[in-house]
Amino acid sequence: MTDLVIIGGGPAGMSAAVAAYESGIRDILILERDENLGGILQQCIHNGFGLHKFGEELTGPEYAWRYEKKVRELGIPFKLNTMVLDITEDRVITATSSEEGVFQIQAKAIILAMGCRERSKGALNIAGTRPAGIYSAGTAQKYVNRKGYMPGKNVVILGSGDIGLIMARRMTLEGASVKAVCELMPYSGGLARNIEQCLHDFNIPLKLSTTVVEIHGKDRVTGVTIAAVDERRRPIPETREYIPCDTLLLSVGLIPENELSKSAGISLDRITGGAEVDQDRQTSVEGIFACGNVLHVHDLVDYVSEEAEIAGRSAAEYIKGAKPGDESVRITTDGKVRYTVPQRVTADKAVNVYFRVADVYKNVTIQVYRDGEPVYAKKKARVAPGEMETLRIGEDIIKGAKELKLGLEVSGQ
Amino acid sequence: MKRNLTCIVCPMGCSIEVELDGANVLSVTGNTCKRGAEYAKNECTNPKRTVTSTVRCENGEIISVKTDRAIPKDKMQECMKLINNARPCTPIAIGDIILSDVFGSNVVATQHSAAHNS
Ligand code: SF4
Numbered sequence: 312m313t314d315l316v317i318i319g320g321g322p323a324g325m326s327a328a329v330a331a332y333e334s335g336i337r338d339i340l341i342l343e344r345d346e347n348l349g350g351i352l353q354q355c356i357h358n359g360f361g362l363h364k365f366g367e368e369l370t371g372p373e374y375a376w377r378y379e380k381k382v383r384e385l386g387i388p389f390k391l392n393t394m395v396l397d398i399t400e401d402r403v404i405t406a407t408s409s410e411e412g413v414f415q416i417q418a419k420a421i422i423l424a425m426g427c428r429e430r431s432k433g434a435l436n437i438a439g440t441r442p443a444g445i446y447s448a449g450t451a452q453k454y455v456n457r458k459g460y461m462p463g464k465n466v467v468i469l470g471s472g473d474i475g476l477i478m479a480r481r482m483t484l485e486g487a488s489v490k491a492v493c494e495l496m497p498y499s500g501g502l503a504r505n506i507e508q509c510l511h512d513f514n515i516p517l518k519l520s521t522t523v524v525e526i527h528g529k530d531r532v533t534g535v536t537i538a539a540v541d542e543r544r545r546p547i548p549e550t551r552e553y554i555p556c557d558t559l560l561l562s563v564g565l566i567p568e569n570e571l572s573k574s575a576g577i578s579l580d581r582i583t584g585g586a587e588v589d590q591d592r593q594t595s596v597e598g599i600f601a602c603g604n605v606l607h608v609h610d611l612v613d614y615v616s617e618e619a620e621i622a623g624r625s626a627a628e629y630i631k632g633a634k635p636g637d638e639s640v641r642i643t644t645d646g647k648v649r650y651t652v653p654q655r656v657t658a659d660k661a662v663n664v665y666f667r668v669a670d671v672y673k674n675v676t677i678q679v680y681r682d683g684e685p686v687y688a689k690k691k692a693r694v695a696p697g698e699m700e701t702l703r704i705g706e707d708i709i710k711g712a713k714e715l716k717l718g719l720e721v722s723g724q
Numbered sequence: 725m726k727r728n729l730t731c732i733v734c735p736m737g738c739s740i741e742v743e744l745d746g747a748n749v750l751s752v753t754g755n756t757c758k759r760g761a762e763y764a765k766n767e768c769t770n771p772k773r774t775v776t777s778t779v780r781c782e783n784g785e786i787i788s789v790k791t792d793r794a795i796p797k798d799k800m801q802e803c804m805k806l807i808n809n810a811r812p813c814t815p816i817a818i819g820d821i822i823l824s825d826v827f828g829s830n831v832v833a834t835q836h837s838a839a840h841n842s
Contacts, residue, residue: 353835356777356778356788356834358776358790359735362734370788370790372818373818376836455778456778456788457786459786484775484800502735502737503739504730504731504733504734507729507732507737508732508773511730611735698735
């Protein structure tokens with residue numbers, strides 16, 4: 312029996328481990344499938360991490376090392392090259408590694424910190440062939456930054472999420488020519504600073520409301536046809552334009568990696584794709600917690616660490632005997648607010664609610680409703696789907712509430 | 725003359741408007757904090773960027789690196805050439821200088837080489 316098993320040794324898993332240790336738990340084990348700790352940060356060699364958490368600008372590997380160093384100093388055990396195959400509701404973990412073969416661990420508590428994966432190109436509806444030269448932006452990032460191998464010379468990027476933007480700059484710096492970044496939506500899913508420093512700095516055009524409608528080439532990509540889309544996101548034939556290129560990068564979004572959560576019978580949120588959790592990040596299965604991108608996709612790793620600390624501390628309390636509260640108040644949304652994390656609260660204490668909105672809205676009032684009555688409002692000049700928002704709901708509002716709801720009142724577009 | 729900028733100092737990405745008279749900055753508006761004002765001034769007079777990249781070590785290993793301070797924006801490609809021509813020896817620890825005196829900065833490792841941890 313192990314007190315706490317953490318699945319995933321990326322930023323979420325390491326932060327959770329350190330927080331649990333600092334809350335008095337010693338019998339901890341981190342299981343990581345890669346050959347290093349650090350997760351996706353290992354390949355995120357650009358900077359901009361840690362401003363919130365450490366007050367300085369770090370690259371991904373440096374941010375990861377801050378936590379790995381802690382894990383090593385505290386002597387928290389971890390197993391690398393270890394793949395978790397299954398988790399049961401009563402917290403039996405089945406894993407495999409080349410050293411130990413298949414083995415099982417019974418845990419008092421589990422923290423899920425497996426991160427997310429990229430949406431695949433299979434999910435896309437693009438006509439034409441499927442030659443070599445089509446990569447997800449994250450795969451290309453791994454090739455360039457971990458293996459030192461350039462996937463192509465003339466590049467078109469579909470999707471303007473942050474990884475796509477970062478890769479536009481990265482490949483340009485390494486000598487490639489990035490012809491365009493196409494975005495289906497009328498706004499970019501990436502941070503404004505990345506549009507500035509990754510595209511504008513290198514005169515790479517960002518084509519909004521535009522998509523790739525056809526891929527050309529037999530063995531290798533020879534070009535793509537792009538087209539503008541109308542309000543209903545249907546391509547407009549007259550706007551078709553051929554761009555010769557040898558590489559198409561897809562940066563079309565991330566989804567939580569939740570195969571294991573499903574096998575444990577954890578209920579998932581239809582919108583986030585991650586588990587439904589309470590304020591302690593405890594899932595619907597007692598003793599199983601979740602944090603980081605496996606729960607919902609974050610734009611800043613600083614918030615991943617923050618959330619993982621909550622999960623680490625709560626798991627420690629649970630191991631020491633704390634039980635989840637039995638009355639749970641749901642936090643519902645009005646659609647303009649797409650989702651919240653946590654989705655429910657089970658204790659009468661203040662809670663930081665993370666949420667995302669469905670569209671770009673200007674001059675909004677974020678409203679908290681308690682049993683249908685507006686009880687708290689906060690104004691914001693602009694909100695966008697690409698930027699996660701947070702709001703603190705006070706104890707006085709939560710105490711005695713039967714239902715909480717988060718909504719937006721919009722006075723401009 | 726007016727110039728509109730997006731501040732890249734932090735993820736807030738504030739829209740900043742700078743009023744210029746030739747190379748003289750007359751006013752900066754739209755920034756949420758002091759760092760934004762400083763960024764806007766520099767961006768209009770001497771724009772700088774931190775370069776992050778990777779270097780191939782002598783043993784073939786790939787290590788991530790960065791300039792330890794921002795360098796003039798128009799020197800980024802030249803800086804990349806220097807980094808791509810370097811072949812440092814392992815072991816390398818985070819913070820080790822890979823190239824010194826590169827347009828007013830040092831290129832330092834942001835990752836340990838594999839041998840370092842074991
Ligand atoms: S002005 Fe300040 S708050 Fe706004 S983006 Fe720049 S550094 Fe961030």
